[in-house]
Amino acid sequence: xxxxxxxDPTTIALLTDALTxxxxxxxxxxxxxxQLRIVVATGExxxxxxxxxxxPVSAPPPVVVKAPMAGHFCSGSSSRSVAADRLPxxxxxxxxxxxxxxxxxxxxxxAGRSGILTRQLAEPDTLVGFGDRLFEIEPQS
Amino acid sequence: MDLSKIKTLIDFVGRSxxxxxxxxxxxxxxxxxxxxxxxxxxxxxLERGQQPVAxxxxxxxxxxxxxxxxxxxxxxxxxxxxxxxxxxxxGEGPFVKPGDEVTEGQTLFIIEAMKVFNKIAAPRxxxxxxxxxxxxxEVETGDLLAEIA
Amino acid sequence: xxxxxxxxxxxxxxxxxxxxxxxxxxxxxCRALGLKTVVVYSEADRQAPYGRTADSALCIGPSSAAxxxxxxxxxxxxxxxxxxxxxxxxxxxxxxxxxxxxxVEKAGLAFIGPSASSIEAMGDKISAKRAMIAAGVPCVPxxxxxxxDDPAAIERLALEIGYPVIIKAAGGGGGRGMRLVxxxxxxxxxxxxxREEAQQAFGSPSLYMEKFLQHPRHIxxxxxxxxxGNAVWLGHRDCSxxxxxxxxxEEAPAPGISPDVIGSVGRACVEACRQIGYQxxxxxxxxxxxxxxxxxxxxxxxxxxxxxxxxxSGIDIVQAQIKVAQGDPLDLAQADVKCEGHAFECRINAEDxxxxxxxxxxxxxxxxxxxxxxxxxxHIHPGYKVPPYYDSLIAKLIVHAPTRxxxxxxxxxxxxxxxxxxxxxxxxxxxxxxxxxxxxxxxxDIHYLEQWLKQRRAP
Numbered sequence: 001x002x003x004x005x006x007x008d009p010t011t012i013a014l015l016t017d018a019l020t021x022x023x024x025x026x027x028x029x030x031x032x033x034x035q036l037r038i039v040v041a042t043g044e045x046x047x048x049x050x051x052x053x054x055x056p057v058s059a060p061p062p063v064v065v066k067a068p069m070a071g072h073f074c075s076g077s078s079s080r081s082v083a084a085d086r087l088p089x090x091x092x093x094x095x096x097x098x099x100x101x102x103x104x105x106x107x108x109x110x111a112g113r114s115g116i117l118t119r120q121l122a123e124p125d126t127l128v129g130f131g132d133r134l135f136e137i138e139p140q141s
Numbered sequence: 142m143d144l145s146k147i148k149t150l151i152d153f154v155g156r157s158x159x160x161x162x163x164x165x166x167x168x169x170x171x172x173x174x175x176x177x178x179x180x181x182x183x184x185x186x187l188e189r190g191q192q193p194v195a196x197x198x199x200x201x202x203x204x205x206x207x208x209x210x211x212x213x214x215x216x217x218x219x220x221x222x223x224x225x226x227x228x229x230x231x232g233e234g235p236f237v238k239p240g241d242e243v244t245e246g247q248t249l250f251i252i253e254a255m256k257v258f259n260k261i262a263a264p265r266x267x268x269x270x271x272x273x274x275x276x277x278x279e280v281e282t283g284d285l286l287a288e289i290a
Numbered sequence: 291x292x293x294x295x296x297x298x299x300x301x302x303x304x305x306x307x308x309x310x311x312x313x314x315x316x317x318x319x320c321r322a323l324g325l326k327t328v329v330v331y332s333e334a335d336r337q338a339p340y341g342r343t344a345d346s347a348l349c350i351g352p353s354s355a356a357x358x359x360x361x362x363x364x365x366x367x368x369x370x371x372x373x374x375x376x377x378x379x380x381x382x383x384x385x386x387x388x389x390x391x392x393x394v395e396k397a398g399l400a401f402i403g404p405s406a407s408s409i410e411a412m413g414d415k416i417s418a419k420r421a422m423i424a425a426g427v428p429c430v431p432x433x434x435x436x437x438x439d440d441p442a443a444i445e446r447l448a449l450e451i452g453y454p455v456i457i458k459a460a461g462g463g464g465g466r467g468m469r470l471v472x473x474x475x476x477x478x479x480x481x482x483x484x485r486e487e488a489q490q491a492f493g494s495p496s497l498y499m500e501k502f503l504q505h506p507r508h509i510x511x512x513x514x515x516x517x518x519g520n521a522v523w524l525g526h527r528d529c530s531x532x533x534x535x536x537x538x539x540e541e542a543p544a545p546g547i548s549p550d551v552i553g554s555v556g557r558a559c560v561e562a563c564r565q566i567g568y569q570x571x572x573x574x575x576x577x578x579x580x581x582x583x584x585x586x587x588x589x590x591x592x593x594x595x596x597x598x599x600x601x602x603s604g605i606d607i608v609q610a611q612i613k614v615a616q617g618d619p620l621d622l623a624q625a626d627v628k629c630e631g632h633a634f635e636c637r638i639n640a641e642d643x644x645x646x647x648x649x650x651x652x653x654x655x656x657x658x659x660x661x662x663x664x665x666x667x668x669h670i671h672p673g674y675k676v677p678p679y680y681d682s683l684i685a686k687l688i689v690h691a692p693t694r695x696x697x698x699x700x701x702x703x704x705x706x707x708x709x710x711x712x713x714x715x716x717x718x719x720x721x722x723x724x725x726x727x728x729x730x731x732x733x734x735d736i737h738y739l740e741q742w743l744k745q746r747r748a749p
Contacts, residue, residue, distance in 0.1 A: 014144065018151040027151065028172040070348050070368055103370060127371055129349030130364075131333050222650040223678040224353075254678040255640070255648035279678065282651065 063113060064121075065135040071100030071107060073122045073134060088118045090140075097135050100128070115139040147171055215264055217287040219280045223254035227276040237287075239272045249287055252280065263289060300616050301375025301400055302326060303345070307365050308380030311686060312592070313340045314669045316378050319608035328372040330365060332358035334677040340669055346372050353679045359383045362390050366397050376400035376615060382681070385591040386413060402615040404570045404590050411566060412588040416460045416498050422585045425562035428555065430577065430584040432500035436460060441478055447499055448477055454502040457484045461492030463587050465535025470502055503584065505735040506577035508532065509544045511552075511559050512599045513572045514610055520620040521563040523556040524603045525629040527595060530736045531729070533646070538716075538739060539723065540595035540635045542602045545694055545732035547578070555583045560624070571596075571611045577736075594637070594683070597667060601633035601690035631690055632697040636705065636720050638668075638685040640676045643719040650678035654712035659704040663690045663697075676713055684715070698730060722746070 015038055019027055027038045067073070075098040091097065091111045098120075100107040111117070119136040122128050150164060151173055163172045219225070227235040227250060236248050243249065243263040250261040267289040273280075280286065305328040306316045313329060317340050320327045329344035334353035341347035348368050351358035358364065360383055369377055377394050379385035385403065392406035403409070412418045420434040432451055437444055448455050448471065457480050459467030469484045471477050481497065489495040507530040515521040528544035529537045544552075559574045573589040596607045605622070614620070640649045656672045668685035670676070676684060687704050691697040705721045726742065728734055 011144065015147065015151070018148045022151050024151055024173055026174050027147075028174075029147070029169065030172075031169040070350055070364070070371055072371065102367060127346070127348065129347075130351050130358075131349055221647065223648075254650050255680060255682040257648050259647070 060139050062118065062136045062138050063115065064133045065097065065109060065112060065137065067100060067109075067122075067128045067130060067132045067134055068107070069100065069102070070127070070129045071102040073124065073126055073128045074099040074101055074106070075120055075122075075124045087120065088116050088138075091115065091117045091137065109134060111135075111137060113137060113139055214270065214288045214290045215267065216285055217249060217261065217264060217289060219252060219282055219284045219286055220261070221252055221254055221259055222281050223252040223259065223279070225273070225275050225278060225280045225286070226251040226253060227273075235276075237269050237272065239269055241269045243267065243269060243289065261286065265289060303328060303372070303374045303376070304402070304612065305330060305365070305369045305372065305374035305377045306340075306344075306380065307359065307377050308383055308385075309335050309338065309359060309680065310683065311667050311669050312380040312594075313338070315667050316380060316608060317344060319606060319612060320378075322606070323609055323612055325612070328368065328374045330358075330368045332679070334679050337675065338669060339671055339674070348372060353677065355383065355680060362387075362393055365390075366393060366399075369394075369397070369399055374399070376402055376612075378402040378612070379591065381591050381594055386589070388413060400615045402570070402612055404568055404572065408566060408568050409590045412572075412590050413463075414460050414496075415458060415463060415587060416496065418588055419498070419585065421566050422562055422588075425558055425565050427558040427562050427574070427585050428576075428583045430500040430503070430586065432498065435498070437481065437497045437499055441481075444481055444499070445474065445477060448474065451499065451501050454504075456500050456502040457481055458498055458500065459484060459488035459492055459494075460496035460498060461488060461494045467491055503577050503579045505737065506579040506584070507544070507733065508537075508736050509547070509576050509578045509583070510593075511556055511574045511576070512593075512596070512607070513559055513563055513568070513574065514605075514607070514614070514620065515563045515568045515570060515572070516614045516620045517569050517617055518619045519564060520623075521560045521568070522620065522622065522624045522627055523560050524599050524605060524607070524627055526552055526556070527598055529595060530734055531723070531739050532736055533739050533743070537595065538637055539720070540598050541694070541697075542598035542633045543629060544578070548581075551581065551583070570614050571607055594686070595635050597665065597686060597688045598633040598635045599629075601665070601688060602629040602631055603627060604630075631692045632694040633688060633690045634697050634701045636687040636701065637683055637716075638687060638708070638710070638720075639682040639716045640684050640713050641682050641716050642714045643716050646716070648678070648682045649714035650676045651713045652676075653710055655709070656711070657707065657709040658685075659687070659707035661703075663700050664704050665689070670710075684710070694732060695730070698724060 015027060019038060092114045093111055095111045096108045097111055097117065098109045100109060115137040117135060117137050121133045121136060128134065150171065163170065229236070229251070236250060237243055244266045245263055247263045248260045249263055252259045252261060269287055270290045271288040273286045303326040304320045306313050307330060308316070309331065317327045317329070326345040329341045329347040330350045331338055331341055331347065332351055332353050332355070333349060335341070336349060348371065350364040350368050351361055362384065365377065377399055379390070379402070384390040386409055388406040388410040391401045391403060391409055394401040395406065411421065416434060416436055419429055422429055423434055433447070453474065454470060454472045457469045457471060462468060467484065467488055469480045471480045485495045485497055488497060507528060510527050510529060512524040512527065513521060514524060525542060526544050526547065527540055527542045529540045531537065531539040555576070563572070571592055573593050575586050575589065576583045577586055592608065592611060600607055641647060642649060652675045653670055653672060656670060658666045658668070665688040666685060667688065670684050687701070687708060689697055689700040689704055691700045702724050705717060705724060708717055710717065723729060728738065
């Protein structure tokens with residue numbers, strides 16, 4: 001789908017100029033997550049309205065992997081080499097990034113999406129609660 | 142659709158005699174219009190105490206334009222803080238969807254605050270032209286939940 | 291006294307399975323006893339101040355109470371992860387849930403409250419009534435058995451008790467699951483409707499019938515029992531000031547009650563506790579009309595209004611409750627219990643003072659009263675966000691003075707010195723109530739507040 005950033009002032013200026021040049025009163029562009037309205041009133045300044053629920057940004061926001069329940073956070077896997085745990089590194093959706101230790105159970109923490117694993121946000125062997133932020137992934141399409 | 146295509150459409154509307162053009166491609170909708178009344182004429186039809194709004198005829202096609210005056214857009218704001226529900230119960234369909242025609246007093250949302258369920262009713266009849274995407278999340282007093290035109 | 295076998299392990303860390311002002315209150319009691327605390331919270335309560343002052347704090351689930359404070363597995367898991375040896379359920383949530391008490395004990399932890407079987411026995415209102423009659427506790431006229439499914443027998447019973455009667459669900463309580471029957475013509479329909487509601491709301495169609503009292507007061511007795519067979523009662527409270535079965539103002543002692551009359555009721559409550567092997571703190575709730583007491587139900591937990599009894603008796607009820615759970619014998623006998631002066635408690639709710647609609651949001655500024663005889667139990671602070679997910683109680687204002695009139699004056703002063711900005715509260719309504727002359731005289735019944743509100747609304 002279109003990657004035009006409709007909140008970009010340059011884009012708005014370009015569209016406004018086009019409207020004025022063509023003698024057209026207004027323009028409305030809507031897509032899920034945002035809307036742009038430009039109304040050109042004769043002899044007056046244009047009214048510009050940008051609303052968005054998810055602000056379009058050039059880079060997609062990082063995805064945070066959160067703890068699905070309370071437990072002791074264990075990062076990486078002891079069976080792999082240190083190099084495999086180096087950051088940043090690319091991961092795929094099914095990759096196990098770490099575990100939650102809950103009594104005798106180790107609950108795997110999956111990346112859930114492919115991308116670049118950029119940060120680990122919890123210290124190893126600490127107690128984390130539900131919803132605590134554990135990893136940050138920059139999605140790659 | 143890219144910028145140059147939108148610009149081509151604007152030029153097309155400018156050259157032609159049409160008053161409104163709506164093009165939808167995938168989930169992007171572009172509406173280009175002209176012959177809007179000026180701001181001065183516009184505010185005449187507004188109810189007392191309302192801010193003049195430029196997008197009065199939003200989403201109305203040329204053949205749906207009211208014969209007299211202009212329909213204004215009525216915002217529906219959260220009267221209390223709480224958890225917004227768009228349906229009566231989890232799993233049930235929403236009270237309203239964008240584009241639905243609603244009648245005055247019809248339930249649009251429920252805001253749950255401390256075990257009390259407040260029904261949010263349509264302030265007047267019209268069409269739902271915008272609708273919040275929040276469902277099951279928190280809203281604050283004064284947050285815009287929907288617009289009815 | 292025979293030493294009863296005590297399987298409860300001693301503990302040094304208490305997990306507080308609750309939120310709000312009572313989480314703060316329990317934490318304070320634990321600290322006074324040298325115990326560590328674990329605070330568990332939902333996502334909506336991430337910023338709550340008692341989390342920061344706890345020895346450890348853990349988020350156990352999303353904002354919805356069903357997925358956090360009512361999630362038994364998440365609570366037990368949190369206890370295991372943090373090494374807590376006991377769970378304090380507070381009031382509400384899982385505090386009167388027999389299955390939870392049982393699960394806590396089975397996990398090798400101490401449940402700070404009575405045994406699961408006590409909770410279960412008192413939770414069934416018919417079995418509770420039977421136990422009270424056996425112990426000589428006065429009950430509302432009506433049988434201590436469930437209604438049979440025979441319209442003619444139900445009809446005869448109602449005539450025998452005398453109209454008006456009330457049909458109640460055995461699994462109900464706290465004002466829920468009951469229906470008033472003023473005359474014979476409405477009886478069968480009321481039974482059918484209540485049975486259906488009882489099945490839906492409490493999972494049991496079991497009903498019972500009682501005489502309906504016209505103008506009762508709500509008076510309750512606080513008990514404290516250890517695991518060694520010792521039990522005392524700590525005086526009485528009047529909680530007649532109610533709106534929609536919710537207590538608004540409580541006081542101790544209940545005004546105008548003869549010590550002889552209440553004394554025999556208090557002793558009967560203690561006897562009932564011994565007979566059912568009750569452990570911990572509990573409250574016997576009564577209706578009081580024309581000089582007589584009628585048992586309605588027993589609350590097997592700490593009450594919201596416990597501070598008025600703490601102020602008059604000088605006993606820290608939460609500390610006493612925790613010590614009992616440790617297996618300690620009571621360090622006082624009935625003769626040591628001396629209640630002095632008069633105490634009031636106002637429940638400060640985040641709600642509109644006129645419409646009573648809840649008001650969630652951020653507290654922008656806060657002034658709380660201080661001074662001799664004034665106590666405030668609260669968790670709020672400037673910048674605190676009152677979440678929309680739970681009940682609207684944000685603070686309790688408690689005062690104590692030598693006499694009832696002085697205590698009322700002190701409460702007026704305390705209310706005048708309380709200011710909560712950013713959200714609506716019921717403070718203006720409470721201020722007006724403390725200016726009411728009938729309330730000042732005392733002994734108003736459980737319908738008084740609703741009538742007062744109705745009159746106030748009338749132009």
